[in-house]
Amino acid sequence: HPQLADRGSIPRRTMPVMTSEFEAHNPYLAEMVETATQISRPGHGILATDESTVTAGKRLLSIGLTNTEQNRKDFRELLYTTPGLGDHISGCILFDETMYQSTNSGVRFVQLLRDQGIHVGMKVDTGLQRLAGTADETATQGLDGLGERCKAYYAEGARFAKWRAAFKVDERLGLPSERAIVENSRSLARYASICQEHGLVPIVEPEVTLGPGDYSIETAAYQNERVLSHVMRELNLHDVVPEAILFKPSMVLPGLDNDVTKEEVAKYTARTLLRTVPPAVVGVHFLSGGMGAEEATQNLQQLRREAPHAPWALSFSFGRALQDPVLKEWAGSADNVGAAQALMYELCRVNGEATLGVWDEQHPATGGGRVSLPKLSLASERVKDGDIFNW
Numbered sequence: 060h061p062q063l064a065d066r067g068s069i070p071r072r073t074m075p076v077m078t079s080e081f082e083a084h085n086p087y088l089a090e091m092v093e094t095a096t097q098i099s100r101p102g103h104g105i106l107a108t109d110e111s112t113v114t115a116g117k118r119l120l121s122i123g124l125t126n127t128e129q130n131r132k133d134f135r136e137l138l139y140t141t142p143g144l145g146d147h148i149s150g151c152i153l154f155d156e157t158m159y160q161s162t163n164s165g166v167r168f169v170q171l172l173r174d175q176g177i178h179v180g181m182k183v184d185t186g187l188q189r190l191a192g193t194a195d196e197t198a199t200q201g202l203d204g205l206g207e208r209c210k211a212y213y214a215e216g217a218r219f220a221k222w223r224a225a226f227k228v229d230e231r232l233g234l235p236s237e238r239a240i241v242e243n244s245r246s247l248a249r250y251a252s253i254c255q256e257h258g259l260v261p262i263v264e265p266e267v268t269l270g271p272g273d274y275s276i277e278t279a280a281y282q283n284e285r286v287l288s289h290v291m292r293e294l295n296l297h298d299v300v301p302e303a304i305l306f307k308p309s310m311v312l313p314g315l316d317n318d319v320t321k322e323e324v325a326k327y328t329a330r331t332l333l334r335t336v337p338p339a340v341v342g343v344h345f346l347s348g349g350m351g352a353e354e355a356t357q358n359l360q361q362l363r364r365e366a367p368h369a370p371w372a373l374s375f376s377f378g379r380a381l382q383d384p385v386l387k388e389w390a391g392s393a394d395n396v397g398a399a400q401a402l403m404y405e406l407c408r409v410n411g412e413a414t415l416g417v418w419d420e421q422h423p424a425t426g427g428g429r430v431s432l433p434k435l436s437l438a439s440e441r442v443k444d445g446d447i448f449n450w
Contacts (some may be wrong), residue, residue, distance in 0.1 A: 096344060107152045107377060121386070141403045142400065147407040153179060181225075187225060194229070221264060237426065261305070279311050280327040306342070312350075367416070
């Protein structure tokens with residue numbers, strides 16, 4: 060076309076834009092891409108220690124300890140000071156109070172982790188709120204003031220963040236509902252955009268929760284595809300840069316009343332991801348959810364074998380599967396710290412090896428099947444005071 064012969068004469072506003080303005084002018088982009096790449100490096104995964112005060116208290120109660128700040132700090136210090144932790148852990152998610160705590164010898168937890176080559180992340184949502192007009196579904200809260208919180212956490216040394224959305228599966232009630240999917244997908248995308256604006260790599264966590272019932276793994280796979288496709292569409296609409304996010308889905312699992320093999324879990328999980336997650340995403344870090352420690356490792360390794368040429372790193376972001384056996388070994392006694400830390404290292408090691416598909420020995424925490432976990436992060440359960448950063 061003669062009018063297109065001289066492209067330099069075309070007004071700038073009519074030229075095709077290959078990169079969004081948000082991406083083109085983001086001063087943190089290179090750092091965020093590097094952070095995501097480092098966290099997703101081979102043989103490494105994320106340690107999730109971002110339990111709210113209420114949830115942490117429930118876990119401490121299971122070993123006979125009261126829910127005090129000192130007890131919560133002592134257990135997290137045990138985890139973070141495990142010798143060799145950075146051999147297999149590349150990122151650690153903290154809760155707000157942990158960001159500002161120090162070891163008993165006076166070293167900030169943030170600095171302790173960074174000195175081991177472990178990136179520090181922050182849970183930035185403020186919990187779940189029941190979603191009106193649904194069958195007790197939830198929406199995640201925390202967008203108000205998020206930009207200021209992200210700036211504050213970045214200044215303290217955090218380089219990534221986490222926001223969890225939860226979806227229930229119930230064939231009889233038709234869950235997850237369209238309303239819950241749309242509401243949570245938009246919130247996840249808005250959160251991710253705000254994080255990238257302020258230099259934090261967002262972990263996008265759309266958790267299709269493990270729940271009661273006998274729904275099949277095929278049903279679970281279909282519902283996971285519904286959720287993930289909506290989430291990815293919203294991320295695109297918000298110009299979120301995929302190379303600068305991490306994805307934290309649940310593995311595809313049937314209802315608790317239905318048996319499943321690790322081969323089936325790997326097959327349907329890989330298929331779901333290949334249908335919904337673009338190859339530009341650097342890493343997929345699975346949550347352990349209601350899986351036992353051994354089951355989580357087995358499924359992770361089988362998934363690696365099912366999709367050896369996956370375009371993203373297949374790794375872990377485990378909380379319960381890494382912490383629960385260690386908590387029981389510790390039992391609140393200083394005499395047990397050494398044994399608990401040795402177990403912690405072994406759990407990290409076998410999961411790191413599972414991400415490579417080379418784990419071939421007995422699991423250090425055998426037994427323990429799938430359970431339906433109580434969801435103890437409702438916004439109404441959080442202790443609040445005048446500090447915007449303290450829930």
